[in-house]
Amino acid sequence: AGSVKTGKMPEGEKMRECKQEEEQQQKEEEREGLIEFYSSYQELFQFFCSNTTIHGAIRLVCSKKNKMKTAFWSVLFFLTFSLMYWQFGILYREYFSYPVNLNLNLNSDRLTFPAVTLCTLNPYRYSAIRKKLDELDQITHQTLLDLYDYNMSLARSDWSMLSTRKRSSRSLLHHVQRHPLRRQKRDNLVNLPENSPSVDKNDWKIGFVLCSEDNKDCFHQAYSSGVDAVREWYSFHYINILAQMPDAKALDESDFENFIYACRFNEATCDKANYTHFHHPLYGNCYTFNDNSSSLWTSSLPGINNGLSLVVRTDQNDFIPLLSTVTGARVMVHDQNEPAFMDDGGFNVRPGIETSISMRKEMTVRLGGSYSDCTEDGTDVPVQNLFSSRYTEQVCIRSCFQLNMVEHCGCAYYFYPLPTGAEYCDYTKHVAWGYCYYKLLAEFKADVLGCFHKCRKPCKMTQYQLSAGYSRWPSAVSEDWVFYMLSQQNKYNITSKRNGVAKVNIFFEEWNYKTNGESPAFTVVTLLSQLGNQWSLWFGSSVLSVMELAELILDFIAITFILALRWFCSRQQLSLPRPPPNSHNNTAFQDEEPGLSAPHRFTVEAVVTTLPSYNSLEPHGLRRDGEVGHE
Numbered sequence: 001a002g003s004v005k006t007g008k009m010p011e012g013e014k015m016r017e018c019k020q021e022e023e024q025q026q027k028e029e030e031r032e033g034l035i036e037f038y039s040s041y042q043e044l045f046q047f048f049c050s051n052t053t054i055h056g057a058i059r060l061v062c063s064k065k066n067k068m069k070t071a072f073w074s075v076l077f078f079l080t081f082s083l084m085y086w087q088f089g090i091l092y093r094e095y096f097s098y099p100v101n102l103n104l105n106l107n108s109d110r111l112t113f114p115a116v117t118l119c120t121l122n123p124y125r126y127s128a129i130r131k132k133l134d135e136l137d138q139i140t141h142q143t144l145l146d147l148y149d150y151n152m153s154l155a156r157s158d159w160s161m162l163s164t165r166k167r168s169s170r171s172l173l174h175h176v177q178r179h180p181l182r183r184q185k186r187d188n189l190v191n192l193p194e195n196s197p198s199v200d201k202n203d204w205k206i207g208f209v210l211c212s213e214d215n216k217d218c219f220h221q222a223y224s225s226g227v228d229a230v231r232e233w234y235s236f237h238y239i240n241i242l243a244q245m246p247d248a249k250a251l252d253e254s255d256f257e258n259f260i261y262a263c264r265f266n267e268a269t270c271d272k273a274n275y276t277h278f279h280h281p282l283y284g285n286c287y288t289f290n291d292n293s294s295s296l297w298t299s300s301l302p303g304i305n306n307g308l309s310l311v312v313r314t315d316q317n318d319f320i321p322l323l324s325t326v327t328g329a330r331v332m333v334h335d336q337n338e339p340a341f342m343d344d345g346g347f348n349v350r351p352g353i354e355t356s357i358s359m360r361k362e363m364t365v366r367l368g369g370s371y372s373d374c375t376e377d378g379t380d381v382p383v384q385n386l387f388s389s390r391y392t393e394q395v396c397i398r399s400c401f402q403l404n405m406v407e408h409c410g411c412a413y414y415f416y417p418l419p420t421g422a423e424y425c426d427y428t429k430h431v432a433w434g435y436c437y438y439k440l441l442a443e444f445k446a447d448v449l450g451c452f453h454k455c456r457k458p459c460k461m462t463q464y465q466l467s468a469g470y471s472r473w474p475s476a477v478s479e480d481w482v483f484y485m486l487s488q489q490n491k492y493n494i495t496s497k498r499n500g501v502a503k504v505n506i507f508f509e510e511w512n513y514k515t516n517g518e519s520p521a522f523t524v525v526t527l528l529s530q531l532g533n534q535w536s537l538w539f540g541s542s543v544l545s546v547m548e549l550a551e552l553i554l555d556f557i558a559i560t561f562i563l564a565l566r567w568f569c570s571r572q573q574l575s576l577p578r579p580p581p582n583s584h585n586n587t588a589f590q591d592e593e594p595g596l597s598a599p600h601r602f603t604v605e606a607v608v609t610t611l612p613s614y615n616s617l618e619p620h621g622l623r624r625d626g627e628v629g630h631e
Contacts (some may be wrong), residue, residue: 044556080539083538084538095527098371103518106513111511117287121284144230180209208220240425240426256275260311264308306507311486332346333464350502353471353472353473360465392461401440411426
């Protein structure tokens with residue numbers, strides 16, 4: 001009985017020793033570990049929800065004993081997260097759409113006067129092509145006589161020289177006959193005979209026939225108006241005559257004094273240094289004022305007296321009636337170093353009228369890069385600039401058409417600059433270029449060639465908003481002395497006072513000019529501000545709360561990696577050979593690596609056998625004492 005009492009340990013002392021061992025083991029673990037990882041996902045999320053600054057997360061832990069509240073707050077928490085990230089998606093989509101703000105600025109300063117181009121609307125019979133034009137007029141005379149019974153009046157000199165040019169006109173006549181001017185019945189009357197009484201003269205369309213080089217494919221270039229058809233047909237042959245000239249300088253017959261009677265800018269007289277001359281196939285001689293970049297005009301004050309004032313001759317002398325059907329002059333205002341496309345931006349000046357044109361300057365500056373599809377200087381546009389000027393959208397479009405013309409038709413169109421190594425289209429060398437040109441023109445207008453997509457708008461451009469006013473000039477009471485002075489000064493031969501001259505005034509309406517600029521509407525700073533607003537709205541937290549969420553994600557990844565590594569190591573241990581069942585050799589446990597061994601406490605629990613509880617020992621002890629006493 002004495003031995004039993006000696007081996008017995010009080011329960012309080014035993015619990016105290018176990019507690020000391022656990023505290024010592026915990027201190028050793030805390031002292032050895034540099035990075036703490038959670039043992040399970042549940043522990044990770046419980047710690048996060050209990051300590052995070054994100055609103056609502058604590059409700060997932062404090063209400064864990066009430067499953068209904070836990071489920072409610074879980075659904076609400078993740079629903080809020082979903083709504084917040086949905087708003088984030090909207091913000092990111094708006095940011096990557098690169099919106100812009102339009103900034104309107106009004107500036108006041110002395111303005112550089114724009115370039116002004118003025119054309120005569122009178123294509124002359126230049127001496128270099130006079131003979132061939134006379135021949136073309138004779139063929140046109142006979143064509144109109146056959147089609148319309150119209151006897152076009154020609155000068156007697158043309159009739160007298162007709163017999164001497166029969167041999168020389170055979171080549172021109174051959175090409176004209178290849179592209180004849182014909183009448184064609186309208187589509188709804190094609191099946192009716194020509195002499196049918198139901199077919200009226202108004203039921204015909206007129207045009208000319210264009211065929212391929214092998215004459216296998218032809219089409220009728222028809223027009224609803226006979227005037228348009230005759231003018232287009234005549235222009236086609238006129239361009240061929242111009243293209244046959246080996247040197248374009250032969251057409252450079254400037255007659256400035258005979259066209260510009262008076263020129264003044266800012267109350268000072270103009271001279272030859274203030275203009276340049278070029279020839280336009282349809283508009284005749286053209287003069288561009290203020291195109292010299294070395295000495296540009298500057299308007300000191302707004303108003304009609306501080307601009308450009310011109311008196312021009314508008315009667316047509318030695319003109320081509322089948323090419324020019326209007327009287328007057330054509331004027332266009334454009335920026336320096338930009339070509340004057342008279343067909344697009346020009347307008348006509350009426351004879352006997354003073355035309356006053358007021359201007360307002362307007363500049364547009366676009367953001368490039370991701371914000372718009374504009375180009376800075378055209379170097380990133382896949383179209384070669386054929387014009388000797390800076391890049392504009394119209395320059396690019398015309399260059400694109402000319403390059404396609406050379407590629408598909410083998411020659412260049414006469415109206416546009418000549419590419420390197422190419423030559424202008426002429427039916428003496430390129431028989432079917434007209435057929436190819438009109439086919440290509442239809443594809444160009446339908447954007448089959450892709451020129452309108454290739455050519456982008458410039459990021460910087462200057463435009464002039466024009467408004468015109470008209471008045472009779474000279475007036476009835478002053479026209480006598482005005483024409484008398486013009487005849488004395490410019491040797492003006494008065495034939496028609498009312499249609500002989502015109503006056504043009506071009507000036508700035510005001511000094512203020514408008515600048516339309518663009519600025520980013522959604523920057524990185526704006527994006528971060530909007531994201532912060534959304535985060536605060538849904539969770540009422542700050543940037544540090546976002547870092548807590550990032551820490552949660554990193555810990556989740558780390559725990560997943562550790563658990564996967566343990567599972568892999570356990571699979572490796574199971575695949576190792578085991579010792580025999582009766583073997584008492586413990587070397588396997590001794591040689592085991594520390595990193596892969598189980599914790600010490602689990603090893604002890606594995607070798608300790610199950611003992612009876614402390615309470616179960618009391619009856620046995622009492623009974624044994626009793627038995628000993630009995631003995």
